Amino acid sequence: MGFRIEKLRVLRENGQDPYQITTARQTHHAAEIVADFERLENETVSVAGRLLARRGMGKVSFADLLDRSGTIQVFSRLNNLGDDSYAAWQNLDIGDLVEVTGEVFRTKMGEISVRNMEWRLLAKSLRPLPEKFHGLRDTDTRYRKRYLDLIVNPEVRETFIKRSRIISFMREELERRQYLEVETPLLNTIPGGAAARPFVTHHNALDLDLYLRIAPELYLKRLIVGGLERVYEIGRNFRNEGMSNRHNPEFTMLELYEAYGDYHSMMELTEALISGACMEINGTYEIAYQGTSLSLAPPWRRMTMVEAVREYVGIDFDLIETDEEAREAARARGLEDVPARMTWGEALSECFEEFAEQHLIQPTFILDYPIEVSPLAKIKQGTNGRLTERFEIFIYGREHGNAYSELNDPFDQARRFDDQKRRREAGDEEANLPDYDFIEALEVGMPPTGGLGIGIDRVVMLLTDQPSIRDVLLFPTMKPLGE
RNA sequence: GCACCAUUAGCUCAGUUGGCAGAGCAACUGACUCUUAAUCAGUGGGUCCGGGGUUCGAAUCCCCGAUGGUGUACCA
Numbered sequence: 026m027g028f029r030i031e032k033l034r035v036l037r038e039n040g041q042d043p044y045q046i047t048t049a050r051q052t053h054h055a056a057e058i059v060a061d062f063e064r065l066e067n068e069t070v071s072v073a074g075r076l077l078a079r080r081g082m083g084k085v086s087f088a089d090l091l092d093r094s095g096t097i098q099v100f101s102r103l104n105n106l107g108d109d110s111y112a113a114w115q116n117l118d119i120g121d122l123v124e125v126t127g128e129v130f131r132t133k134m135g136e137i138s139v140r141n142m143e144w145r146l147l148a149k150s151l152r153p154l155p156e157k158f159h160g161l162r163d164t165d166t167r168y169r170k171r172y173l174d175l176i177v178n179p180e181v182r183e184t185f186i187k188r189s190r191i192i193s194f195m196r197e198e199l200e201r202r203q204y205l206e207v208e209t210p211l212l213n214t215i216p217g218g219a220a221a222r223p224f225v226t227h228h229n230a231l232d233l234d235l236y237l238r239i240a241p242e243l244y245l246k247r248l249i250v251g252g253l254e255r256v257y258e259i260g261r262n263f264r265n266e267g268m269s270n271r272h273n274p275e276f277t278m279l280e281l282y283e284a285y286g287d288y289h290s291m292m293e294l295t296e297a298l299i300s301g302a303c304m305e306i307n308g309t310y311e312i313a314y315q316g317t318s319l320s321l322a323p324p325w326r327r328m329t330m331v332e333a334v335r336e337y338v339g340i341d342f343d344l345i346e347t348d349e350e351a352r353e354a355a356r357a358r359g360l361e362d363v364p365a366r367m368t369w370g371e372a373l374s375e376c377f378e379e380f381a382e383q384h385l386i387q388p389t390f391i392l393d394y395p396i397e398v399s400p401l402a403k404i405k406q407g408t409n410g411r412l413t414e415r416f417e418i419f420i421y422g423r424e425h426g427n428a429y430s431e432l433n434d435p436f437d438q439a440r441r442f443d444d445q446k447r448r449r450e451a452g453d454e455e456a457n458l459p460d461y462d463f464i465e466a467l468e469v470g471m472p473p474t475g476g477l478g479i480g481i482d483r484v485v486m487l488l489t490d491q492p493s494i495r496d497v498l499l500f501p502t503m504k505p506l507g508e
Numbered sequence: 509g510c511a512c513c514a515u516u517a518g519c520u521c522a523g524u525u526g527g528c529a530g531a532g533c534a535a536c537u538g539a540c541u542c543u544u545a546a547u548c549a550g551u552g553g554g555u556c557c558g559g560g561g562u563u564c565g566a567a568u569c570c571c572c573g574a575u576g577g578u579g580u581a582c583c584a
Binding site for chain 1: 509515518519520521532533534535536539540541542543544545546547574575576577578579580581582583584
């Protein structure tokens with residue numbers, strides 16, 4: 026680093042402080058020059074970017090210049106630049122940001138290059154970059170210093186470009202379907218719409234504790250009451266829970282609501298969004314995730330939770346009448362934690378999560394969740410009030426989304442909130458909090474509505490074959506390093 | 509939260525039974541007018557994650573701590 030600072034000092038003394046430069050010429054990008062070589066050959070272009078590798082041959086040298094599209098080779102020759110300019114070029118360091126102008130041509134070895142006829146140092150790099158060949162491997166450094174990761178690991182840049190394209194695709198698809206993009210509060214007085222522990226913060230002027238939202242659901246449904254009919258929000262949710270390769274404390278959800286839809290229309294939309302995004306970035310529905318072949322071609326398999334438990338767990342909850350029988354069956358199958366008050370629905374849900382989820386590798390909609398775990402979903406008729414019109418999306422054994430026919434009966438919603446309140450008082454810190462203003466909104470009248478939430482980070486992991494959620498978040502949550 | 513593993517030069521990694529701290533790339537000096545992990549010759553570079561202990565002697569063994577990874581618990 027010392028040598029580089031000294032070089033900068035000399036430049037400044039000679040009135041060539043690169044940090045004073047305010048504009049640069051960049052007529053083309055690296056990938057464009059390679060792709061359009063036939064048309065650009067012998068044309069003069071200006072490229073700008075970071076010097077990555079250099080191969081000096083004495084009076085001739087080669088360098089790789091990285092811009093947002095990729096790398097292009099720069100060919101520099103003493104004859105073209107003159108003594109001073111060539112010497113200064115040779116004095117550059119890997120990592121320096123430069124602008125180069127010259128003709129596009131192909132070298133003797135066939136490499137498409139820019140002939141350096143004129144160049145400027147745009148900014149000095151004072152710290153050495155990680156090694157070009159092995160790249161930066163250490164996950165700690167990669168996540169904490171993502172700028173280095175992006176410079177030296179090209180596939181990382183590709184992943185985040187794909188993430189952006191996936192989200193753009195979903196916006197476009199919802200736009201086509203005449204959805205309105207909205208924004209609702211991140212600072213909540215009642216953290217609702219999900220079962221999760223919130224982060225707490227404080228508003229000084231109001232002397233009021235506020236919660237970072239755990240889901241936008243209750244706000245978005247108020248907008249359905251307000252007549253916007255089709256709304257969506259792509260934004261951050263915050264949940265104060267454990268971290269893993271699938272969980273980050275802040276994560277991105279797509280939530281949407283469609284008046285006059287139900288959970289069946291949400292299935293079709295789910296396929297359009299996820300399969301469509303897959304086709305958009307991969308050009309196929311057939312992908313591999315961590316070595317496992319997956320087919321995202323719609324329509325996806327649909328099965329009820331009762332069917333899934335029957336098939337993968339070997340218990341037929343349709344044949345079980347009482348809570349006691351359900352507990353007995355679950356215990357007999359090996360479910361470990363079976364409290365004495367466990368209900369039929371809880372036993373079904375626990376058996377599913379414990380023994381069935383892991384088998385759902387190919388995309389599968391699991392339908393009809395027990396009412397106890399679905400306080401915001403409409404009752405499915407013909408199930409004695411035990412089940413709701415709800416589904417979750419499982420791919421590679423992981424949940425990727427959740428949808429309901431939204432509960433719009435204010436009396437029923439009030440009873441469900443009361444039930445959640447009892448669970449909370451019984452020690453369940455993650456039970457939903459009652460939101461009486463939301464019930465008032467339902468009293469004004471909410472049309473039958475389908476709602477859907479998709480975990481964007483997990484979809485990006487899936488479609489870009491990344492093993493950890495931290496690989497699809499530019500700045501995943503990290504513990505600070507001690508002093 | 510618990511368990512296991514990792515942490516050595518700017519980066520990627522070796523380091524045997526406890527006995528002089530190593531390599532490649534990067535850097536520095538020089539040679540080289542079509543290279544592409546350029547090549548060739550030479551040089552410098554260390555808080556072995558931090559703290560404590562055992563020992564004549566610790567990168568190596570023990571204890572405590574930090575950060576990361578994996579698994580697990582928790583988790584719409």
